[in-house]
Amino acid sequence: MGGLIATPGSGGWSDPLTVAGRKGRFNWNIPPQYDRGIGGGRSPMHAFETEDGGLYFHRLEKELQGGRWELTDQADEYERMKSDAKFIRQMWGDSDVAKALEEAIYRGLEWKDLPEFLKSVNTWRQISGDEPP
Numbered sequence: 001m002g003g004l005i006a007t008p009g010s011g012g013w014s015d016p017l018t019v020a021g022r023k024g025r026f027n028w029n030i031p032p033q034y035d036r037g038i039g040g041g042r043s044p045m046h047a048f049e050t051e052d053g054g055l056y057f058h059r060l061e062k063e064l065q066g067g068r069w070e071l072t073d074q075a076d077e078y079e080r081m082k083s084d085a086k087f088i089r090q091m092w093g094d095s096d097v098a099k100a101l102e103e104a105i106y107r108g109l110e111w112k113d114l115p116e117f118l119k120s121v122n123t124w125r126q127i128s129g130d131e132p133p
Contacts, residue, residue, distance in 0.1 A: 004060040008032075008046060019058050020124040021068070024050035026058075033057050038128040059126055069097075069123040070114040078111050096121050 032044035045057035
């Protein structure tokens, strides 16, 4: 692997950093979580507490940090959302992103319109469906 964005500790906190578009720190006091759909269930996701009090679980591998959804090659996913509205909530749950995508579809926006339309919403996604070596 190509390194980590933070080195896990046995307790305490990481230095402040920005992960998935949010500023905060990893909390090493919270055990990592594992999900079958992320790295085949063998890739730990660590607790990241944001400056505004949010708690998210993220992978640490640099090459798995991903980016903003609408700036990646996900036009096919958006087309699927336009024809299957349930898919939005499957991907994004009951989030601000889901609501914004529903609004975009209601307005008839095309894929090329999304970067401007979604700029105030955190659409950052880590790479999750890979299998570790």
